[in-house]
Amino acid sequence: MKHFYLLIFLFLFTLSTQAQPSDAEIRAKLTDANTLSVKLVGTGVRSWNDAFGNWEWRRGAEVLKKSTQYGGLKVMLYGTAIYQYTGAGKYAWKQFYVGQTKYDGLPDPNEDEIMAFINADRAKFFGYYYGKIVALKEGPTLIPELNWETPMRVVFKMKVVSEQIASNTKLETVEQLYEVRFYRDEMTQPWQRMISSFGERKILSSRELNAEEVRRMPTLAVIEANRQINERMLNLPQITIPAFKDANEAATFVYRQIREGTPESVEAVLRKMMGSYYYQNGSTTLLNGQGEETLQRVIEKAFKGIHKFNNQYCANPVVDVNRTRSSRNRVYFMGVVNNLASQIAFEVQGGKYVDGVKTDQEWKITDIQIYLRDDQEVRDFINSFSDWKKLCPNDK
Numbered sequence: 001m002k003h004f005y006l007l008i009f010l011f012l013f014t015l016s017t018q019a020q021p022s023d024a025e026i027r028a029k030l031t032d033a034n035t036l037s038v039k040l041v042g043t044g045v046r047s048w049n050d051a052f053g054n055w056e057w058r059r060g061a062e063v064l065k066k067s068t069q070y071g072g073l074k075v076m077l078y079g080t081a082i083y084q085y086t087g088a089g090k091y092a093w094k095q096f097y098v099g100q101t102k103y104d105g106l107p108d109p110n111e112d113e114i115m116a117f118i119n120a121d122r123a124k125f126f127g128y129y130y131g132k133i134v135a136l137k138e139g140p141t142l143i144p145e146l147n148w149e150t151p152m153r154v155v156f157k158m159k160v161v162s163e164q165i166a167s168n169t170k171l172e173t174v175e176q177l178y179e180v181r182f183y184r185d186e187m188t189q190p191w192q193r194m195i196s197s198f199g200e201r202k203i204l205s206s207r208e209l210n211a212e213e214v215r216r217m218p219t220l221a222v223i224e225a226n227r228q229i230n231e232r233m234l235n236l237p238q239i240t241i242p243a244f245k246d247a248n249e250a251a252t253f254v255y256r257q258i259r260e261g262t263p264e265s266v267e268a269v270l271r272k273m274m275g276s277y278y279y280q281n282g283s284t285t286l287l288n289g290q291g292e293e294t295l296q297r298v299i300e301k302a303f304k305g306i307h308k309f310n311n312q313y314c315a316n317p318v319v320d321v322n323r324t325r326s327s328r329n330r331v332y333f334m335g336v337v338n339n340l341a342s343q344i345a346f347e348v349q350g351g352k353y354v355d356g357v358k359t360d361q362e363w364k365i366t367d368i369q370i371y372l373r374d375d376q377e378v379r380d381f382i383n384s385f386s387d388w389k390k391l392c393p394n395d396k
Contacts, residue, residue, distance in 0.1 A: 020057045026081050029093050034066040055085040070151050073105040103148035111142045117191050125196045131221045137161040151187045168211045175202040215281050229285045236268040247346040250363040251331035255317050259310045263299045270295050275364040301370040314392030336391045337378050342370045
């Protein structure tokens, strides 16, 4: 009995495979008035389709056609001709599944054009590694094989060799491939968007450093942010920070900048005078999240509310002597109404040793808190004075 069932199975199996579509039949199915050539790939394969619960015959094909959508262009279709088994050793045509397209007849962007577009948004090109790469050893270099998936989308690969932070004590030199797509909305338009994804990655070498050395290494992201901040600083008011003999002098300078200056001038001063832990690793100009939040909070408080700092504090600073005396390098400035004071704290930082003596140290802000009162009673109180000197007798 077992032999009988085995013979039945072999008969049915042979019947189902004996009449797979011929090359000529497949070519005919893939050919129409716009077809220029058909190349069949491989010898075909019989596979089970779970979705349809049936056997299929699949044959790879490359079909070159004249584009009906974009006149004057050719398009290569890379796909699979699919037939479904209908029983009795026969197959019926199902479809040509296109997995990839490649258009011909479009001018490829040259490497200079590609690099100009990439350099306009290097963060998007490098992705995650933008915050890990500390040195570019080679590239980005174009691998000269571009594929036009549509006339509005071209894909290509770039090779980059770079040194990257692998851990808090290790750097790796890595060869990385990036697959890049440029997009535009119309054939005649310049490139508008880019998507970059990671391809093959190969570690070429590695080296160990101490954690502090690695921490201080600026990544591409930090280098670019520094460049942008330096450019911004050139467009801010140019204010010279004098040398101060103590925290009181430094605090008075900052206080007057806030009261008499502009948001731009205060930004310029604070970016130069904030303490080291307000800055990102490897930078003396680029503030970290806490630094940026502190800077923006001071500007918002001093200039953006209903009441401004110069409405509630005297031009000649009024120092809360008792609180300042009891605090180490923290100066309290009193406002023109009760229960109102702002404070600025400092410490000496930086400098270098000369013959064992620390020189060229500077007073840097370690904390700054600006407070205003905006309740109606305070507004009415301040507006009731016809002469500002009645509020601030020591102002000139």
